């Protein structure tokens with residue numbers, strides 16, 4: 210067994226579309242970033258990579274690499290899973306908590322969890338909270354996501 | 365087995381009594397919130413709910429629900445544990461770290477850990493740190509708590 | 520099995536040498552603190568102590584204790600491991616994520632992971648991310664580190 214953790218933060222960019230958890234969100238401010246800024250998927254990748262001893266998202270999928278400019282972050286998750294599997298691990302489960310005032314996660318939780326669990330091939334759950342007006346998430350400057358992952362040795 | 369994580373943040377409210385970790389703290393600033401603002405118990409609930417795939421505290425115990433106005437947050441923990449058990453999981457252990465300048469956790473750690481472990485029916489430990497004057501916790505604007513939980517399939 | 524979590528934050532101190540992850544970093548701003556301010560090692564200690572139910576770094580190695588003024592934080596890790604072992608636990612693995620603009624972790628990841636894994640006697644991995652200019656880490660005021668640990672009952 211292995212524990213893993215990942216945190217990611219992106220600032221809102223009102224001019225960008227919002228991709229979060231691999232879903233497109235209409236009428237919500239987007240996120241800045243070299244890729245699509247999907248903090249949920251990035252935190253999941255870092256939780257998986259850390260648990261498997263495979264480095265981190267920034268080094269694996271260089272934030273300056275022109276191949277990943279504007280990339281849909283699901284490609285990072287797919288590649289991460291291939292690396293994790295190649296290193297001899299299977300995913301037991303992954304959880305993510307979004308810390309942000311927007312978007313509201315609850316109305317789309319089932320859709321998010323179904324999509325992410327199918328993508329990862331193991332239970333992925335997603336929750337959300339706010340910070341009572343405090344800090345950069347409280348001021349509505351950006352989104353933070355934290356994920357933990359549990360891996361087992363694959364059979 | 366399942367990993368879970370929960371974070372919660374509440375701003376100080378000097379006019380409120382302080383409830384934290386299910387205990388009443390005299391001569392300490394309280395916490396704002398729809399309920400009693402007990403960030404420790406809220407983080408524990410979200411760690412347990414996320415691990416079990418049961419959503420999050422905000423959706424389970426609506427922050428606008430008049431039934432929970434001023435609620436003692438232990439009711440959320442008890443209800444969370446019933447849901448977790450009903451979903452077929454047992455709690456292996458829970459840990460919480462408080463990030464705040466006040467109150468000081470160490471003098472009451474034993475009392476907190478005994479009470480929370482009895483409440484949860486598994487080892488619950490609590491630690492604390494500060495942020496060296498940085499951010500909203502460093503400026504003494506509020507309290508953050510982070511919890512991780514480990515669940516197993518119940519027999 | 521036991522899960523554990525630890526977070527630590529230290530402000531930069533341009534006049535101090537930088538010790539992070541037990542390594543000395545040339546030409547980088549140092550960290551303030553009663554000890555050497557090694558946020559990576561402190562987060563690891565708190566993850567291990569919380570999992571084992573042994574309190575936290577601040578209470579174990581008092582931040583006002585003159586014996587630890589300027590201490591190299593590896594002594595805290597060694598002492599923590601002795602306590603964890605004495606409590607009947609073995610370390611399964613530990614992961615740390617650094618949240619900071621400086622220093623860059625990736626160029627020294629292999630060195631850090633080799634040293635920390637040897638120190639802990641179990642796999643320790645280290646990753647890093649930034650916060651897109653947001654919050655105290657984004658403004659370059661300090662470093663945050665978060666660690667999770669997994670322990671098992673020792674044979």
Ligand SMILES: [Mg+2]
Nearest residue numbers: 217218248251
């Ligand atoms: Mg990112």
Ligand SMILES: [Mg+2]
Nearest residue numbers: 372373403406
């Ligand atoms: Mg709360």
Ligand SMILES: [Mg+2]
Nearest residue numbers: 527528558561
């Ligand atoms: Mg420290």
